[in-house]
Amino acid sequence: MGTYPQLVLGLVIDTPHKRVGQNAITTLHGFAPLGLPVGALAVDRAYTDQATEHFARPARALGYHLTLDHKQDQRGLQGSAHGALLIDGNLACPLMPTPLIHATKDLNDKTVRTPPEQLNELIAAREPYWLKLKQSADAQGRNGYDCNVQPRILPPR
Numbered sequence: 831m832g833t834y835p836q837l838v839l840g841l842v843i844d845t846p847h848k849r850v851g852q853n854a855i856t857t858l859h860g861f862a863p864l865g866l867p868v869g870a871l872a873v874d875r876a877y878t879d880q881a882t883e884h885f886a887r888p889a890r891a892l893g894y895h896l897t898l899d900h901k902q903d904q905r906g907l908q909g910s911a912h913g914a915l916l917i918d919g920n921l922a923c924p925l926m927p928t929p930l931i932h933a934t935k936d937l938n939d940k941t942v943r944t945p946p947e948q949l950n951e952l953i954a955a956r957e958p959y960w961l962k963l964k965q966s967a968d969a970q971g972r973n974g975y976d977c978n979v980q981p982r983i984l985p986p987r
Contacts (some may be wrong), residue, residue: 850876851885858892868893875899886919905942906935914961914975923977926959 844853854877871894877885889896898919908916915922918934933952934942945953961975968974 847876851880851888854885855888855892858889858894862892870895870897872897873899875901902936902938905937906932914977917956921961921975922956923959923961923979925977925979926956930956930959 913924915924958979964974964976
């Protein structure tokens with residue numbers, strides 16, 4: 831038998847497309863005093879358009895792991911910060927090989943939702959390169975991450 835989310839929540843807390851990220855963080859802060867566990871936080875595409883400081887960074891500081899649905903033009907390498915790569919919404923070690931970095935670039939929704947075996951292999955090969963959380967957030971909400979890579983061999987093209 832599978833596992834199920836401990837809390838599924840869907841609500842509108844403001845005018846659509848206004849203060850989306852900030853309002854979500856305000857709501858999440860309301861859960862903290864309840865002592866609810868944190869885990870995966872799945873959100874729709876309205877949140878992938880949010881400035882990092884309005885949603886992703888504060889959500890991660892609260893201990894959530896983001897599960898995001900990116901638009902076609904947002905997939906693959908999205909930027910970098912302090913040497914770490916941001917790939918498909920996840921922080922990665924800068925040593926990640928180029929084919930893995932760009933494995934999902936410009937893929938359409940159908941391909942992402944039903945990936946061919948070769949794409950599944952490339953996505954799985956990214957795993958050792960994701961930054962690992964070293965500790966919980968400090969008083970300013972900053973997390974420490976580790977880039978301890980033990981890479982796998984890429985399948986031949």
